[in-house]
Amino acid sequence: MKKFSIASLAVAALAATVAIVPSANAADEVTIYGGFGGDQAKGFQAELDAFGAANGIKITYTTLASYDTDIRVKVKAGQAPNIGMWPQPGGLLEYSSVLEPIDGLKSVDLAGIKKTLVPGWAGLATKGGKTYGLPVSANVKSLVWYNPAAFKAAGLSVPKTDADMTKLTNTIKSKKLGYPWCIGIESGGATGWAATDWMEEYVLRYGGEAQYTAWWKGKLAWSSPTVQKAAKKFAEIALTPGNVNGGGKAIAATGFGATANLFATGSNKCFMMRQGSFITDFFPDAIKAAYKANDFTNVGVFKLPAPAGTTDAVLGGGDLAAAFDDKAATQKVLNFILSDKLGQGAMLSNYPSYLSAHKTFPSAGYKNPITKNIAGILASAKLFGFDGSDLAPAVVNATEWKELTNWISGKKTQKQAFDAIDASWNKA
Amino acid sequence: MKDLFTALEAVIAGIAITAFIYWLLNFLIHRLPERAKKIVEPYVFIGPVLLLIGLFIVWPTLQSIRLSFMEEAIDGSTTWVGLQNFKDLIAEDYFANMVINNLMWIAIVPILTVSIGLAIAQLANNVGSRQEKILKSIFFMPMTISFVSAAVIWRYIYAYAPEGQDQVGLLNTIWMKLGGDPQAWFQIEALKFNNILLMVILIWLSAGYAMVLLSAAIKSVPEDTIEAGRVDGANTSQIFFKIILPQIWPTALAVFITVLIGAMKVFDIVLAMTGGNYNTTVLAQTFYLEYFSYGNTGKAMAAVVLLILAIIPVMVYQVRHYRKFEAAR
């Protein structure tokens, strides 16, 4: 017992002083939580630092390793950040009772921001006529990636229309050049999300804006003719034998980011991959290095063509920011990150794939021609559709992932799977 | 550098305070009359722990149980919904399957983990101390790997690529060398094969845990009892089953039960590998999804309450076992 001397009392007293630290987060400090990681986080923090230094605000951005989990715990415990950025904005409105409507924030130029946004982005997170969240970044999904070298070697040309694309698919098969499509939807706990994108592409085109919106809001059923038509189109591409190596079973088991076969040379190669702009991060290192050095021998992209008689639309996604309080510094920072100014600083040099959701964002900023091209596709979109499953309630989103996987892998019929998705709206 | 000092200061202070609490309690108790001391003393030993557990586990658990009858909004306000959360949970189309999966996990994982851990611990006891150290570290290694990485590597083992494509999956490579066609392993539901593949991961992860504890127990078996057995002419397996095993039984039981509880609570393996697809859902994964992803606190807590109910037989058995062991000691 001797070792616990009176000295330990002194240490204990010391500890008590250590424990009393003034509460952080003063008036001129702003914390932001979000899902940006790696280079994107670096670029974002650099821009925040520059803005903060000019305005006397200390801004700290923290990447949440698992946004859903971490933000929920923090908010429930009353430790919300000043600003949160949702990678899947469907979850954002769940928090509307603890968020500040942006309409009420005097220092945020809501009208100005709305005016420069690509049409369709302003109303993504609105409830009861109030805007709770607006985009800070964008990505475009209606993109088909291909390998120009492989196309050239096989004498193929880039399809301009949907009919061309079907013809191309058949040519690749009949000439036994390989497989027309590379499709993978495996993503661990989120397996199936890539399949929801395909459905969204075609519901958006067949149904137009009104039906698309009704659909992701749960007001247009999966059993409706439009969605059935979209499913038929998707199945025609993905599940027709010979279109994808291994068929539905392989689609369900292949990672969404498996790009190697797109650049392979053997008879196993596949020719087209529909995936968002972020897929460049998943390219093989050598291809990625060449791509970064503006060498496009192996990387090309075209917009997924719309079937005849449908709307020429663009599907995409992005992160949405919302404010948890209305103090002056929060408003100032929010106004900055929601504007087209974000991305004009150090962002693009750190993370070349960053896309702004503003049509006024100076395209000169995009040094990479493909990123510039994608930005052009986004800015000139006649109809823009935001990733519907990411906007739906989380439980519906997860059910879509799961049931589309069941359908594609052949565990359920299309009807069984779609009925289950429709039923999940009762749980939302 | 300032960080380092703050951390160091905090570390020393924290440990000192705790030591001081026990010292103070001990100091006070020795001032008490003998009779009072006898009554109070046990609570000095367990008191601080009861306080800690009460505040940080019992109270939140009671909250959980209460919330299983509630619906909670994001701002923390609650409404009483009675048994609705339980009804919702049981009405899920995956419910029956999920219960079967959970039963399989607790029937298979603990017994294999303990057997393998015990075998390793006993065998390692027979080899030279240098080899023992190295070998035990190898079995322990999986425990030190962060979960994300473990998920990555097991996906490489179970990976599938269609025929004619290069296989990166170890299991498929072996399977094809044996003449089979490549298989999408996680999609094989016959005999719950995909569930068993997931269980292998937990066994791989926790064998080291069982091994460390059982090895410590085996090492503490008094040498003279083993010597006595040898003198009586017992062979190696007799010594193990008749002399060593009975003496380490409480530890083996503890390991068994903790692994069993671990298997009951498993969710991250399922979440990362199959996401619960292909009928691999388990109860704790449902808790996780409902609580964190869907924000259904009530329904999530209903899953927790089911887990608590399921543990009661284990508690009863454990307490009975103690009584018996105590009487025999």
Next chain:
Amino acid sequence: MIGVEKRRSSLSSLIVLIFLAALWLLPTVGLFITSLREKTEAQRTGWWDVIFNPLSQDWDISSYATVLTEKNLGTSFISSMAVTVPATILPLLFAAYAAFGFTFLKFRGREFFFSVIIGLLVVPLQGALVPVLRMFISFTDKTGIEISGQYAAAWFVHSAFAMPLAIYILRNYMMTIPNSLIEAARVDGASNFTIFWRLVLPISVPALASFAIFQFLWVWNDYLIAFVFVGNERPVLTYTLLAMLGQYGEGWQAVAAGSFVSLSVPLLVFFGLQRYFVRGLTAGAVK
């Protein structure tokens, strides 16, 4: 006679163990090789190909460079240590006292308290985070003493959450200590505190060492509790690594490399504490 049999059993034990160890090591080796490979290669061929022709491989250590040069890593390392070391020692001390009480002292409600503790093993702790955090915050509101955001908050929580398992394992171990030993000490007039410190604690070193290893490991690899209670100002190593994964998980090779950097610490702890699993502590005491 005995010597010959012992040697034979030792050799066969070794063979079986080496076989099992190879099986157990396989996934880890796979991870290690993969962390050193170029991404395309890793997607195209199995890592075991590398073992057969290591020279044909483009080795790529850039993921290790990424991990080690990440500027927050040093701070994260200190945070991890500051959370882990006390969160290992404190619960050990608490649990050993309690296990002693549950094993060698008789008092009312002993079995009740104990079965509650076993029952608590099954509670998923993620559900307890929010109520505990709210409790800390309301404590701060009332007293002005900030707990949440300090390392100490994580120690409390980790210690409490570790308690059921620690007590359970230690009690089971202490049960195997012969009663005669304790009785003998009591007859000699030793107080319970003396018996605890001088007799039971030294005998329990193997179990304490085992638990210390697990606890160190769990705390070291945890990120949620550290994040929730200490906060984002001082992220622990695991959190930094996980955050590197980023939004779309493109950085997992950095995580693979990072986990090898990270696992070195618990592995060292394991090596360090392994020497406490020595034979004959009880045997010596009985004689």
